[in-house]
Amino acid sequence: xxxxxxxxxxxxxxxxxxxxxxxxxxxxxxxxxxxxxxxxxxxxxxxxxxxxxxxxxxxxxxxxxxxxxxxxxxxxxxxxxxxxxxxxxxxxxxxxxxxxxxxxxxxxxxxxxxxx
Amino acid sequence: xxxxxxxxxxxxxxxxxxxxxxxxxxxxxxxxxxxxxxxxxxxxxxxxxxxxxxxxxxxxxxxxxxxxxxxxxxxxxxxxxxxxxxxxxxxxxxxxxxxxxxxxxxxxxxxxx
Numbered sequence: 001x002x003x004x005x006x007x008x009x010x011x012x013x014x015x016x017x018x019x020x021x022x023x024x025x026x027x028x029x030x031x032x033x034x035x036x037x038x039x040x041x042x043x044x045x046x047x048x049x050x051x052x053x054x055x056x057x058x059x060x061x062x063x064x065x066x067x068x069x070x071x072x073x074x075x076x077x078x079x080x081x082x083x084x085x086x087x088x089x090x091x092x093x094x095x096x097x098x099x100x101x102x103x104x105x106x107x108x109x110x111x112x113x114x115x116x
Numbered sequence: 117x118x119x120x121x122x123x124x125x126x127x128x129x130x131x132x133x134x135x136x137x138x139x140x141x142x143x144x145x146x147x148x149x150x151x152x153x154x155x156x157x158x159x160x161x162x163x164x165x166x167x168x169x170x171x172x173x174x175x176x177x178x179x180x181x182x183x184x185x186x187x188x189x190x191x192x193x194x195x196x197x198x199x200x201x202x203x204x205x206x207x208x209x210x211x212x213x214x215x216x217x218x219x220x221x222x223x224x225x226x227x228x229x
Binding site: 004042044045098101103105109 | 122
């Protein structure tokens with residue numbers, strides 16, 4: 001595809017349900033990031049993958065959040081036992097840059113999660 | 117860790133006027149400063165970036181300036197147009213083995229015809 005693709009675009013979950021959010025990065029992009037964007041706020045870092053390796057998960061809010069990228073391409077962010085405070089837009093971004101390089105992050109449209 | 121503050125939170129200008137958005141960062145080790153534009157319900161998109169070895173960068177109507185001593189950087193948009201209306205985010209990155217961006221809280225720019 002031409003850009004980063006995320007699904008579902010919208011997800012409504014009842015409190016306590018598990019959800020899985022998918023990210024399809026741009027082909028060939030080594031780096032993949034997940035960000036959480038609350039209403040009216042800037043994106044906040046959740047986790048980073050370089051290929052299949054999760055190098056930083058320091059931004060994950062709790063142990064209910066889990067991310068994986070098993071084959072170094074598609075990534076899934078899973079949230080267990082959702083709580084109302086998990087309501088936000090979850091943005092995935094990919095980049096050609098790796099290591100100490102800097103470069104553009106290409107964002108997906110996001111998955112808007114609403115927990116009732 | 118890094119902290120980025122952004123001002124103003126909202127900015128209204130008339131078409132043709134200039135707009136300036138300012139950010140400060142806390143960690144002197146930060147070395148990369150991108151600006152992203154996010155239209156309502158859309159993905160953030162990079163509009164310009166600057167690295168710490170440069171003081172100013174221009175791209176048509178958009179410019180960014182960096183003052184490393186004061187830990188300030190600013191976005192300047194000249195000859196604003198209604199299509200410039202969006203939320204703008206500054207960010208700073210301290211590379212700790214990968215590019216970890218810390219974003220500001222955003223500035224909602226409204227350009228009135």
